[in-house]
Amino acid sequence: MQEHIRQLFSENIQTMIASGESLAEPLENAAFVMVNSLINGGKIICxxxxxTAALANHMSALLLDQFETERPCLPxxxxxxxHAGLNYNPQRDSDYLARQIKALGQTDDxxxxxxxxxAEPSLIKAVEAALTNDMKIIALTVDNSGELSGLLNQQDVELKVPPHRRAxxxxCYTFLIHSLCELTDMTLFPQ
Structure with a gap:
């Protein structure tokens, strides 16, 4: 069992190293997109x-409250x-995220x-709605160039993680979220 435990750590390290090689510039670009949005009165909609909905909640909580240092709340x-709606029907309602973006998303967001x-239909429709609202998009994806990736344009940032096991x-997504929060804090609230 201890050998398997060491293998788990090794897999994690290998994924992080591969991601670090390819994501330094896109991560910096994503931080600038977020900072510019916040400076211009926009908000981050996760x-x-x-x-991954749990990660979206985690990201928004870190921005709203604080990451590692005390600072003002970020929108x-x-x-x-x-599952929040009483009348949800998965065959009919794959646009539940898109409807929220249409109602709440604005140009500087x-x-x-x-x-x-x-390839998740609800996320594809969410991206389409954001593009219709002239929002910028930061996408955490697996490097397999699916339909969602094809919707992004030059103003958007895609953080592609090398394909490995879902865990x-x-x-890696959690690490990228923490890195973006730290870079945002560091830029907006230098110590």
Whole structure:
């Protein structure tokens, strides 16, 4: 069992190293997109599907409250998951995130979308709605160039994690979220 435990750590480290090589510049760009939005009165709207919805909530909570240092609250929120509505029907209502973006999203806002497959219909429709609202998009994705990736344009930032087991991807996404919060704090509130 201890050998398996060491292998788990090794997998995590390998995923992080591979991601660090390819994501330094996109991570910096994503931080600038967030900072510019916040400076211009925008907000960060976070969303995910399934397990990544929890990461979206985590991201918005870190921005609203604080990451590691005391600072003013930053305008951010996570979109409500599909089960929040009484009349939710998965065959009919894959646009539940898009409807929230249409109602709440504005031009200076950023949609922070977290996808494990880049093929989730609700996330694709959310990105389409954000593009219609002239919002910028930061997407955490797996490097497999799915439909969601194809919707992004030059003003948007995609943070592509190398494909590994879902647990390693989730761990890397959490690290990227923490890094973005730290970079945002460091830029807006230098010590």
């Amino acid at each position: 969303c995910g599907e399934g397990s 951010a929120f996570a979109l409500q998951p599909h 950023v949609l922070f979308v977290i996808s494990l497959t880049t 390693r991807i989730f761990e």
